[in-house]
Amino acid sequence: MRIRVIRAATMQEAMARLRQELGPDAVLLSSRRAGGGVEVTAGMEPEDEEEPLLIQPLPIVAPPPLARVPPPAESHDAAALAFHNLPELLAQRLGGGVLEARLEATLRFAALPDGVARPLLLAGPPGAGKTLTCAKLAARRLLAGETAPLVVTTDTERAGATEQLASFTRVLGATLAVAATPGAALKALARRAPTQPALIDTAGTDPFDPGSARRLAELVAVTRPAVALVLPAGLDPAEATDLARAFAALGATHVIPTRLDAVRRLGGVIAASHSAGLQLTEAGTGPEAAGGLVALDPAWLAARLRVRRHADMSPPREAPP
């Protein structure tokens, strides 16, 4: 609230000056006779500005290089699919031939949108790993010598959320915009360079809670991003499927499974992406910001399904040259 106290000879004069200085929305708070005239106090509440806060980066310190993945191991596909607890019909569909080919025919694989033409928004339930995934994507661009992305976070309520992401972006050389509203996020996006990618990290969303779902829908409607669902592996397949469908209804087209380094069974991830028609993109396979993301394709996924374990692996495949 802005307060202005004005003394004038008459009430009319005082009010005219108040309107002139504070505008038509000024509210008269008090008035009294003073010094042969009047003294009026008025207040005006400016609208809260939808301005993002920008946290500038520190000088870049390059994280260590990515580790090469270990060589493949062999296993029986049918037993592997049974182990992963896939829904019966989906297991049958994947079990009728070479696993890599069946995965390719059954699921959708795609590269993760780069966030240039449209920002890439990471959505998901609380604790899915959205913020860490955001940091990983930013780190990968930096390591590849590409333009630092603009990172926008709308997670302004969870204690420590901004500071967690800022601790990454400061080191990575990326600017972090903290946007409390969709309008502020849009303003932040408008300030990026023409070819600069943008990543939007969001607060955890419960898609079955109307208020929570509405907040995400409003953000998507305003910022018009490509939406990737960050989905933790290890969920019950039915639960994961419900979540994926709900996020697809909110605009998700891609999925980034996380915690593949912490769970063994992938039935939930596969069932969810298949049921909701989400494109499998990359997977989180470690807690470190530099690395810990692998591109998903039929060969990688088949190998991961066969090894049936999470410890000491990314799955067996040669790293790209």
Next chain:
Amino acid sequence: MTTGDGRLIAIASGKGGVGKTWLAVTLAQVLARHGLRVLLADADFGLANVDVQLGLQPARDLLGVLSGRVPFEAAVLHHEAGGFDVLPGRSGSGALAGLPAEAVEHVAALLRHAAAGRDAVLVDLGAGLDAATRRLSALADTLLVVATDEPTSLTDAYAVLKLHAADRPGGDSRIVVNQARDLASGQRTAAALQHACRSFLRREVALAGVLRRDDRVKDAIRRQAPLLSRHPGCVAAQDVEALARNLRG
């Protein structure tokens, strides 16, 4: 407020220098004279001065509690003349001035725990609107917001009330006008602030009390004694008594 209800009353102002700490000390003394078991906690992190107003030289304080060196109750002093307990803070402590969120939550839990064993805990908050002050304002059962008739004080008190409305929707915040020329002018100041809250926040905020300007307040502070110990019948003491009755009503 009744005996045993363990009410947490925080005192804030936004602007410094409006008499927040003095009110906290005097209200603690008045409530103690009502027979209540009262703790006055100095939560003006970094710029604590309850101990200065009371002439205390505390060997232990809130910083010791937070660092784990001192149990909470071991840091609490009993002020004999005032009749209430005091948890001193520490002025000039960088550690307290930059308290991380986890430590603020610890303080909040300690105050809640302290309230359970007493009739009232008064929390003297710092000026400004940092995260710790906002958190403890939202925690309190009642937030007293102290203002004077200066435009800067009104603006800052309104800001405190606005954020409290956002942090604690439906919470109990009340206005205290201090250093008023007389009761009528104090009520006009309160009315202006209430009108601003009604117009801009769509919120009714009650007036807890008007405290008239009284030179004996300065005298008591200078002599590092609670007001009622030196000037029990003065105007300001009467007004704080009325404020206490209002709170207990």
